[in-house]
Amino acid sequence: MNKGNKKNVTFNDIASYTGFSKTTISRYFNNPDSLTPKNQEIIRRALDKLNYHENKVARILARGKTEFVGIIVPNLYLHYFSEMLNQILSTYNEFGFKYLVFVGDGDPEHEKKYLEELMAYQIEGLIVMSHTLPSSELASLPIPVVSIEREDDFISSVNCDNYAGARMAVSLLHSHQCDVYIHVNTPTPETIPAYNRILGFRDYCRENDLRHEIIFLDGDVSFTAISPAVEKLLDELENRYPGQKKGLFFSDDTRAHAFLNRLVRKYNTLPDSYRLVGFDNSPISRDSIYPISTVDQQIPLIAREAVTMLVSQIEEAKKGTARSRETIRHETVPAVLYQRDTTELYGSGNSCASGLPS
Amino acid sequence: MNKGNKKNVTFNDIASYTGFSKTTISRYFNNPDSLTPKNQEIIRRALDKLNYHENKVARILARGKTEFVGIIVPNLYLHYFSEMLNQILSTYNEFGFKYLVFVGDGDPEHEKKYLEELMAYQIEGLIVMSHTLPSSELASLPIPVVSIEREDDFISSVNCDNYAGARMAVSLLHSHQCDVYIHVNTPTPETIPAYNRILGFRDYCRENDLRHEIIFLDGDVSFTAISPAVEKLLDELENRYPGQKKGLFFSDDTRAHAFLNRLVRKYNTLPDSYRLVGFDNSPISRDSIYPISTVDQQIPLIAREAVTMLVSQIEEAKKGTARSRETIRHETVPAVLYQRDTTELYGSGNSCASGLPS
DNA sequence: TTGTATGCGTTATCAC
């Protein structure tokens, strides 16, 4: 009854109803054992008689802790980000932090606004996946900040072991004795962790005296940009390395998948002259017409580590002085290689890929 | 300087620094024109001299409006949900509402906890995509609730026009003169909007005297469940309708895509004896080896409509009495058919699909 | 145009 238009029931109401003081009601919630069991029962009854619902906003004001964490994610259409967000949000059950999520659009001014809004809501920590704002700026925030797979010179971070991941990928191609090794990437600043995929590829090739090349495609992720770019790539490779066995390491599964499709459209099968490895272990790599070998970033581990790191920094900040905030940590989560059909040893027919990590 | 360990600057500090009262400082933010330009300037200077940052939590307590909206989404690995979430979050720039997001896990007890937590944070409205809690329960909340594509008997909702979408899909297949029409779905309660896809399919087939069948697969969305199910489906269809032209309407692109892949693996091309239409217009339908015709739900429109509806109900609730809350609205957003390669008229070779809606 | 007083719903500090 009387739902909606009446003011909320408060400690005051419970207090006057039960004859206790507000303080006692508060204690019922925060330190129940300090009340006699009998009085606990009285209050419990009053609470549901009056249909009380707690107001955590008031509690925030009084205690100074919001249990809010801000998240800025560049987009949600890439599986990588939506899954990362998913994993982060799922930590609620363990840590109790509530997440205020903003999706960036690449505009630094907008993201600054988001940041202000987040700070205005007294977030206790921030997880940044967007690349838009430099870490120097983020580091000046008065709260702990943890980044994931972005430039992290001045802030804590947790990233995938891109370097090792790339090496595993080429190494797998290498085991197939290709004539030439090609890494397909998009223009990547040296400052972001993903740049290590290029380094890993290059180092491995050099160490093993492999003929290799790095090709950069347009960074646009839209289908209308990827599709023709990949088509052109195929033409070029056929011209440049006719009759040779080509080992391709793509920096993302999306492009690997698009390339594979062109290949199969052209040859009606996965030709022996191509070996493919992608990156991300996104669903498309598994669900592709020929399941694509790929490098898994272990998103759940990364998310978990990021939240854990952030929480511990938040707790440190509670007790510590300003000095303790200087501690910047960079964590790396191992990558895992998934061998699938695009690097099968025995032909390329209807092989039965396990989909299990190597 | 002195970052972190010092208390925040408040209106009190600004007031004593400038000689004004707290009220005037407050007015500077909420009704600046009521101050003389000169005094505005004085305060502006003080604000950034003292490095003031607003505290919206205190403002909430004083004004009673949080500008928080709760979201409960069943998961984020389906593109449909992550894109919907993306579109909802993007309305921040227009409406200013902040979103507190929870990912459900199918456990009603958990979702009730999420709900309590959301209410404790004084959310002004709720958007529900999860199916876990019955709408009767959600309707008892003292705030406006809008659902998207779920059982909505007792709450407002915005849904895709599943019925028309399904009819468009079969109609497209019909234009290809198939011998038999098959709708592939998963077990679907009659209470959820998606059930209309079944009705739309059945009605169209009956009205046009089409030989048809509805096949239900396991509802599990995992690859390990879908892949063998789809393989089995193909075998069955080949046995049951040998040599006949089959028009398949899938209730989701994921299964349509999996089926297409089996088909191409078997025939090395998209055989003329099959016509496929999916549902959702998810990226995979476009990026598939043969782009799949599908029904687009217009996620951006649905998201926008849901938020708009919620906001207007929130505003009504402000002024109106409890009675105004009784108003339940059910909005339907039109579906759009995308014709692509799996329903091409002229053979099934390397046709150049436009990817544009019909 | 500006100030005073009070309230928002809770927690924290003392008392008793």
Next chain:
DNA sequence: GTGATAACGCATACAA
């Protein structure tokens, strides 16, 4: 074990 009172930071009648 329990209660009175003062924060927490801001908004809003009501005065002036």
